[in-house]
Amino acid sequence: MNITKCIEDILLDRFAQFGFNYEKSDTGWTYIREFGGVKEFIEIEKSNWYENAISCEYRKGTSTRNTIAFLRDRIEQVHVFSDESTLKEELKLIVDITEKYALKWFEQIKVKKKDLPDNFLKEEWAPLLQSFIRKNSIKFDNIESILILDKMLKKEVSKEEIYSISYCFGEIIKQNFGAEWDYSPEDGPFINNIAGSEKIALKPFVLVTKIVMNPDVLSLEYFFINIKSAVDGIKN
Incomplete structure (x- = not known):
């Protein structure tokens, strides 16, 4: 099962419609967009606690929200899957949560233009x-x-x-x-x-x-x- 391919097939174009650009790394999958100098992130990672599970988190400034927080019928903070079919179902759920809840959440979070952290390497x-x-x-x-x-x-x-x-x-x-x-x-x-x-x-x-x-x-x-x-x- 190719998790990256499933994520790209289901999320890439849909999130692009919301203005998010895709970034892939060895530690996860990130979608980023920027409004008024402030970046908004959708971050997906493999779970270390479940064999077949991914987590999805929204981040803006210092505020974060997990996809599961928008649901009332889930206990685990991850999206668990057993095969490619159930993985795709969870990814479609992430799209649904993003469109119905997260986009509004991003709007509600008000932050000033990002203040750079001090360069503690000096x-x-x-x-x-x-x-x-x-x-x-x-x-x-x-x-x-x-x-x-x-x-x-x-x-x-x-x-x-x-x-x-x-x-x-x-x-x-x-x-x-x-x-x-x-x-x-x-x-x-x-x-x-x-x-x-x-x-x-x-x-x-x-x-x-x-x-x-x-x-x-x-x-x-x-x-x-x-x-x-x-x-x-x-x-x-």
């Missing part, structure tokens, strides 16, 4: 980052440090702590898989060429911000597992 950030690392005993070559960072994100965190956690998670990815930091005028610092693949990139600040908004659903451990799965897929 030299002036080094003392604050090193202090944070020492204080919380973060070790980049030990994935147990991810649990320390996740525990912090369960509580209220300051802007500086969000940047520090973003940096630390990026360094953990870099140390464990091999990668390099890069900078985008649009997204700020990000991790590129993970495990030597140009297709696998990571925006730590974006992920940490998503977790802050949904601490009971998302975690750095969850995203680490997604990256590891993508890296293992390349090796195999």
Whole structure:
């Protein structure tokens, strides 16, 4: 069963009608459109907890909404399928949810034009980052440090702590898989060429911000597992 082909066959043209452009990576399938300088995302990923399932999330600014949140008869936060036929049924459901509910949700979410995250790769950030690392005993070559960072994100965190956690998670990815930091005028610092693949990139600040908004659903451990799965897929 070719999940990518099913997603492209059913979602590509339909979402294009809504103004979304398609981006494929080794970690998922993303559709993006922009209004007034603000980007809106439809993000689809494979589930790490179910063998045959995908999740679909809408994101605008710091606000996110799962497709299942618009339904009353579903418990799992994923779309479960057993074969190509049931996968296509779930994808058609995603189209239906997007048209009936998500487009209106995007309109209701009001955000200012995106403020760029500070470039915490600059030299002036080094003392604050090193202090944070020492204080919380973060070790980049030990994935147990991810649990320390996740525990912090369960509580209220300051802007500086969000940047520090973003940096630390990026360094953990870099140390464990091999990668390099890069900078985008649009997204700020990000991790590129993970495990030597140009297709696998990571925006730590974006992920940490998503977790802050949904601490009971998302975690750095969850995203680490997604990256590891993508890296293992390349090796195999």
